[in-house]
């Protein structure tokens with residue numbers, strides 16, 4: 341009998357499991373795939389290690405969640421800061437996202453003159469710093485009950501209350517007029533927000549947009565790929581006598597007469613049965629609803645149905661050898677060709693570090709390219725046969741954009757590439773309909789309606805990118821800290 345069974349070994353589940361195991365809880369993580377990390381996982385092809393989805397780490401600054409997990413579990417990830425954290429190729433401009441605020445403002449003044457960048461970005465930086473403080477000091481934010489409100493009261497309450505209006509107005513409406521009316525500037529900001537908040541500036545609350553826009557300032561590359569930190573956390577779970585079992589797909593959760601959960605998982609085409617006092621789901625809320633039973637399933641169904649907007653991803657994986665060094669490892673390239681083809685305006689190119697020989701050898705770099713796509717964009721029957729032409733077109737657009745945008749670094753060689761679609765994510769991570777990136781941060785869900793980590797059953801909890809604060813490795817790790825705080829304080 342376990343204290344906690346955690347379904348899924350994504351960053352949310354792994355972090356929650358490690359913190360609970362450290363607090364002497366008997367935990368078991370059940371993961372359906374043969375490797376951990378989920379959307380921040382990897383795959384290997386002909387000796388090259390590709391990140392499947394997530395490629396950048398953020399959250400080591402301002403006592404951020406990644407800094408906290410390193411300290412809490414006592415490990416040091418092999419990583420390096422990337423500055424500029426991102427380069428944006430936009431309408432013939434090349435915009436370098438420097439970490440230093442003054443340098444960044446100068447860069448923006450060069451490309452978008454006539455806008456008060458000093459005012460806009462000083463505020464973004466201030467709000468972002470305060471918001472991380474709020475999330476670490478007030479783990480039960482946003483409150484799920486009257487009791488949670490009390491956790492809000494500490495020496496910084498006054499400061500935090502000032503942040504709350506930022507949940508009620510859009511980022512765009514908070515911009516000075518000259519910026520709000522500058523079409524190109526808004527388009528440029530919107531594409532950054534699409535990768536960090538999954539929505540554009542007229543729909544994202546100011547507070548969440550500030551976090552999203554500040555994200556590329558604090559960018560780190562993880563040696564060995566994005567799963568390296570997951571492996572560090574896995575080691576700690578085992579060190580604290582927790583268990584993690586792979587290739588176990590949970591397909592049913594029931595409660596017996598003694599209020600104990602019976603969890604059924606498929607392993608090698610056979611059914612295994614586990615018992616636990618509590619459950620933590622690290623799978624998207626739509627998937628979780630499917631495996632629940634009884635009245636609880638009906639309740640979860642009502643909750644998860646409210647959140648229907650979510651993106652899919654198109655990805656492309658290949659390797660490249662350049663003569664010259666890149667100025668960053670992360671590039672967002674706006675593309676008109678792409679815009680005509682799918683409902684997306686930019687491609688995100690992430691390169692492995694040339695000195696990371698665990699990923700690629702002989703001067704090559706592994707590349708993961710990603711963009712948003714509506715999950716309805718593909719025919720669902722006979723997926724590959726019916727969508728062959730579309731997949732081919734996507735590959736052509738990626739490669740032509742790549743040639744145009746990276747020619748200046750003198751491309752010496754390009755390895756064979758592979759396309760990923762929402763069906764690929766559905767197959768390897770089970771994510772419902774291939775929905776990835778979490779639930780977009782939109783005004784409709786604030787201040788109180790974004791999914792929370794508690795559920796109608798006091799012994800079932802949620803963690804991961806479909807729960808507040810949602811997205812990205814930094815978001816789900818922050819969410820896991822909040823969840824464990826909620827559990828341990830009970």
Ligand SMILES: Cc1cc2nc3c(=O)[nH]c(=O)nc-3n(C[C@H](O)[C@H](O)[C@H](O)COP(=O)(O)OP(=O)(O)OC[C@H]3O[C@@H](n4cnc5c(N)ncnc54)[C@H](O)[C@@H]3O)c2cc1C
Nearest residue numbers: 348350351352372378379393394395396590804805812813
């Ligand atoms: C293309 C793309 C690019 C991204 N880029 C970035 C980035 O650069 N930086 C960043 O921070 N974030 C990025 N993200 C987002 C980030 O990857 C995710 O938000 C985060 O990894 C989600 O973690 P999670 O723990 O919520 O869930 P997941 O990663 O989805 O993990 C859930 C786990 O549960 C397992 N599972 C599913 N069903 C079952 C079942 N029934 N039984 C047992 N196990 C099950 C899955 O196999 C998976 O391992 C990106 C995402 C995508 C798709």
